[in-house]
Amino acid sequence: MLREQGTRVTPQRVAILRAVKATGIHPDADAVYRHVSREHPHISRDTVYRTLSMMEEKNIIGSVLFVGNAKRYDPNTARHHHLICLRCRKIFDFSAEKFDLLEPPASTLARFQMFRTTVHVEGICVECQKRKTM
C-alpha cells in the first residue's frame, strides 16, 4: 500500500479505500460508511469523512466537483464555464467559444444522451494568491 506519505495505515483506512474502489459507482461518504460497516460494525462516520478527505488531499482518491457543501446558483444562463477557487470557494464565470463545442468521444455519445458540457477550472484566485498565509 503506497500510503506512506506520513500517515498511519489503520484497518479502517484500508477498508475505506477498498470500499471506494469496490463499489464501482462514485460513492458518497455514506455509501462508503455503509459498505465498510459490514466489516467494521463500530466504525464512526467521522472516521469515514476524515479519511475520505485526507485521501483526497493526498491524491489517493479523487472526487467529482463539489464546491463547498451547498448548491450554488448563477444568474448567467448564457453558455459559459467556471473558475473555482479551491481556497475561498468563490466561483467566476468565463467564456471561451472553443469550449462550447467540445464533443465527447463517439463511444461515449452512443451510450449517453448529452444535454450540456461544461468546463470547470479549479485553482486559486488572485485575491487568495496575495493572501500569503498558506
Add this chain to the structure above:
Amino acid sequence: MLREQGTRVTPQRVAILRAVKATGIHPDADAVYRHVSREHPHISRDTVYRTLSMMEEKNIIGSVLFVGNAKRYDPNTARHHHLICLRCRKIFDFSAEKFDLLEPPASTLARFQMFRTTVHVEGICVECQKRKTM
C-alpha cells in the same frame, strides 16, 4: 418579467430572482435567503429553496454542477472526465485526450492559478433512457 411560463409572479419570487442577480457572487440558497430577508423578513427557507429549483428547471437561472446533495468520491486518480446522469445521478468516467489539454483564455489565466481542468457532461444514461416512465 419574462417569467410567464405558467407560474405565478409573486413578490417573493421577484425578490429571490433579484437577489440571485444582485449578489454578483454565485450564491447558495442560504445567501439568497439572507439577502431576501431584508425586504421580506418573514420569508421561509422553503420558499427560497422551492423557488430557486423551480427557476433552475425553467432555465431562468443556472447553477454550478452539483450532483445530488452529497460529495461523490472517485477511486480513479488518472486524468479523466465525467458523464453525469441527471435522472439517476450515476456518474461515469470517460477519457478524451483532447479534453486534457484545454487552455482557458490568456486573460483568465492571468488572474487565476490553474490546477486542473475537468469537463462535465450532463445528460441521461442508457438505462434511464430505456426506463420510459417520464
Add this chain to the structure above:
DNA sequence: CATTATGTGGGATTTATTCCTATATAGGAT
C-alpha cells in the same frame, strides 16, 4: 515491549435541504 503522536468511536452539534399543512394570494372569471 514501552512510548507517544496520531487516529478512532460515538454521541452531540451544525449546516443544508425537504416535508407538512393551515393560511394567503395571483390572476382569470364574473
Add this chain to the structure above:
DNA sequence: ATCCTATATAGGAATAAATCCCACATAATG
C-alpha cells in the same frame, strides 16, 4: 371591483450531510 380556486407561502418539524469533541485506542518507532 369582487369572487373563486389553483397555486404559493410561512414557519416549524423532520431528514440528511458534514463536522466537532474528547476520552480512549493503537500504529510505528526505537
